Amino acid sequence: MSFIVTGATGHLGALIVESLLARGVAPDVIVATGRNSDRLAELSASGVRTEVFDFNNPTPQVFDEADTLILVSSSEVGQRVPQHQAVIEIAQRAHVGRIIYTSAPRANSTPLPLAAEHRATEEILIGSGVPYTILRNGWYNENYEGAFNEARETGTIVGSAGSGKVSSAARRDYAEAAAVVATTEGHLNQTYELGGDTAWTFAELAQTFSALLGTTVDYHNVSAEEQRELLESRGLPDGLIDFLVTMDTNIEQDVLHVEGYALSSLIGRATTPMIETAKTWL
Numbered sequence: 001m002s003f004i005v006t007g008a009t010g011h012l013g014a015l016i017v018e019s020l021l022a023r024g025v026a027p028d029v030i031v032a033t034g035r036n037s038d039r040l041a042e043l044s045a046s047g048v049r050t051e052v053f054d055f056n057n058p059t060p061q062v063f064d065e066a067d068t069l070i071l072v073s074s075s076e077v078g079q080r081v082p083q084h085q086a087v088i089e090i091a092q093r094a095h096v097g098r099i100i101y102t103s104a105p106r107a108n109s110t111p112l113p114l115a116a117e118h119r120a121t122e123e124i125l126i127g128s129g130v131p132y133t134i135l136r137n138g139w140y141n142e143n144y145e146g147a148f149n150e151a152r153e154t155g156t157i158v159g160s161a162g163s164g165k166v167s168s169a170a171r172r173d174y175a176e177a178a179a180v181v182a183t184t185e186g187h188l189n190q191t192y193e194l195g196g197d198t199a200w201t202f203a204e205l206a207q208t209f210s211a212l213l214g215t216t217v218d219y220h221n222v223s224a225e226e227q228r229e230l231l232e233s234r235g236l237p238d239g240l241i242d243f244l245v246t247m248d249t250n251i252e253q254d255v256l257h258v259e260g261y262a263l264s265s266l267i268g269r270a271t272t273p274m275i276e277t278a279k280t281w282l
């Protein structure tokens with residue numbers, strides 16, 4: 001058994017490597033890849049093999065002898081389809097036994113703009129004929145550190161997400177799920193919708209932060225237009241404003257609400273509640 005992990009220099013990929021090791025996988029059968037050579041050097045301290053690997057200029061020899069590729073999606077939004085396609089084709093030619101891909105909630109049907117590249121990647125992956133497992137990861141708890149800081153500074157979280165729910169979980173939970181899928185049987189050609197056990201609204205997020213901070217935190221819901229004006233008044237770049245407003249519109253449509261307990265079933269424990277992750281921001 002051997003494993004290649006892309007994006008191992010990033011947050012999720014590094015946690016996947018850690019989770020593989022924690023599950024008893026020998027370090028010398030794990031190849032951690034990424035572009036950042038300093039991070040690769042840090043990773044090699046745990047005994048894993050490391051390789052520089054750039055999606056834009058992939059080196060096929062890295063894939064020789066790999067049984068399992070854990071393809072953590074690239075963070076270069078807009079370039080991900082050709083990047084992922086190149087990697088999948090190399091894996092196919094190298095006869096990699098299976099590809100585990102980290103995707104987005106309901107990628108095949110969601111209006112979430114970010115998911116379009118995941119949908120296209122899933123289609124390429126399934127069409128490649130390489131056995132696959134698709135992990136449609138829900139949102140990370142860690143995405144809300146900015147909201148926590150806003151709550152701490154102002155006592156308010158402002159958004160236009162209404163009463164839409166987010167099924168977030170800690171990155172570590174998703175990483176463990178990837179390691180479980182990589183090291184156990186029964187996941188071939190399966191697609192899992194993964195999210196936290198308890199979905200929350202932004203009003204509930206404010207209550208969670210309030211409990212932790214010991215001060216009152218309110219969620220102030222505004223229209224998408226009002227949110228846009230507020231973000232413009234803070235001088236945020238247009239692209240980021242579009243992203244944030246669209247994200248809240250999607251949350252209001254419940255696009256990030258993942259039902260079922262596939263994530264906790266895979267990892268064999270409850271997912272990490274927001275309050276546990278938020279404690280690390282105090």
Ligand SMILES: NC(=O)c1ccc[n+]([C@@H]2O[C@H](COP(=O)([O-])OP(=O)(O)OC[C@H]3O[C@@H](n4cnc5c(N)ncnc54)[C@H](OP(=O)(O)O)[C@@H]3O)[C@@H](O)[C@H]2O)c1
Pocket residue numbers: 006007008009010011012013034035036037039053054055056072073074075076102137138139140143
């Ligand atoms: N579910 C969510 O809430 C959520 C939130 C944010 C992102 N995501 C997605 O989930 C993925 C993992 O999340 P994360 O938090 O681990 O992100 P991250 O910490 O930003 O890590 C991104 C990884 O992608 C690698 N990468 C980017 N461009 C690359 C290229 N051209 N060639 C090779 N590697 C490249 C980076 O490598 P180097 O640093 O070595 O360049 C890094 O290892 C992201 O890439 C993104 O697609 C999901």
